[in-house]
Amino acid sequence: MTKFLGSLLLAAIVVPALASEPVPDFKLVDVNSNSARGMSEVSPRDYVLQVSGYYFGAAG
Amino acid sequence: MEQTVWVNWEVEYRDVQILDSQNRVYAVFNLTRNDLAIESNREILKQMFLAAAKIVDSDKDRLPDDWELRYFNKLSGNPADDPDSDGADNFTEFAFGTNPNDAKSRSSFQPRLVRNGQQSLLTVPFRRRAGGGINYIAEVSADFKNWTRSSTEITAASIKLLFDGTGTSQATYSLKKPAEAQPYSFVRIRALPAVQ
Structure with a gap:
C-alpha cells in the first residue's frame, strides 16, 4: 500500500514523462569554479549517453 | 542566451529538469512546489535520477x-x-x-611508463563505458598464456568522467611493482557483461 501511494505521489510530480525529442541544445560557461567543469563551456550534448539534471534557479 | 534556454525548454522558475541518456526530458521537479527541506521530496528527486539512469x-x-x-x-x-x-x-x-x-575509431588503450623517483611504473589508461553493466578486469602475464588479476600486482582503477558525448570515462590501472623489478611483460583489460 505504501509503495502504491509512493508511485501515485511520484506520478503527480513527474511532468512530463519522457518526451520523444531531445531538448534544444545550448552552450554556456559553467561559472561554478568548484564544479568539475568550472569556467569551461558546457552543453547538454556533452552528456549524451549519460543522465543529467539542470536546475533553473534564476532567469538570465 | 540563458533566457533563450528558458523559453526553448519551457522552464518554470526553480525547475529541475532531468534528461535521459538521449537528452530527452525524463522528468521535471519544481523546487518551489516540492521543498527539498522535506526528506520525502529529497527521496523522490533521488529516485527520479535513479530511474532515469536505469x-x-x-x-x-x-x-x-x-x-x-x-x-x-x-x-x-x-x-x-x-x-x-x-x-x-x-x-x-x-x-x-x-x-x-x-x-x-580505435581504443585509447595506451600503456606508458611513469617516472616515480628512481623507479618507473607502468600505467594503463583506457576509455571505458561510464556507469554500470560491465565488469573491467586488469590482468598481467609473464608468458602471454597464464594471466593473473591479483590485487597485489595491480592497483584499483582510478576513474575520471569524460564529458564528450560518448558516455565514457577514462580509467587508469597501474602496476604496483616498478618496471625494473617487474616479472610481468604483458597487461590486458577484459570487459565482461555484469550479471543483470
Whole structure:
C-alpha cells in the first residue's frame, strides 16, 4: 500500500514523462569554479549517453 | 542566451529538469512546489535520477537500447557483429567507448611508463563505458598464456568522467611493482557483461 501511494505521489510530480525529442541544445560557461567543469563551456550534448539534471534557479 | 534556454525548454522558475541518456526530458521537479527541506521530496528527486539512469536493454542482447539507438537507429545490433570490420565486435566497441560504425575509431588503450623517483611504473589508461553493466578486469602475464588479476600486482582503477558525448570515462590501472623489478611483460583489460 505504501509503495502504491509512493508511485501515485511520484506520478503527480513527474511532468512530463519522457518526451520523444531531445531538448534544444545550448552552450554556456559553467561559472561554478568548484564544479568539475568550472569556467569551461558546457552543453547538454556533452552528456549524451549519460543522465543529467539542470536546475533553473534564476532567469538570465 | 540563458533566457533563450528558458523559453526553448519551457522552464518554470526553480525547475529541475532531468534528461535521459538521449537528452530527452525524463522528468521535471519544481523546487518551489516540492521543498527539498522535506526528506520525502529529497527521496523522490533521488529516485527520479535513479530511474532515469536505469539501463534499459529491451532485446536483452547486452547492448543498452540508448547505445544501439545512437549508433544503429534501431535495436538491431548484435554483440558479436562487427559492422565496420575493424576486428572489434559491437560489445567491445560499446565497452571501450568506440564508434561501431567507424573503423578509425580505435581504443585509447595506451600503456606508458611513469617516472616515480628512481623507479618507473607502468600505467594503463583506457576509455571505458561510464556507469554500470560491465565488469573491467586488469590482468598481467609473464608468458602471454597464464594471466593473473591479483590485487597485489595491480592497483584499483582510478576513474575520471569524460564529458564528450560518448558516455565514457577514462580509467587508469597501474602496476604496483616498478618496471625494473617487474616479472610481468604483458597487461590486458577484459570487459565482461555484469550479471543483470
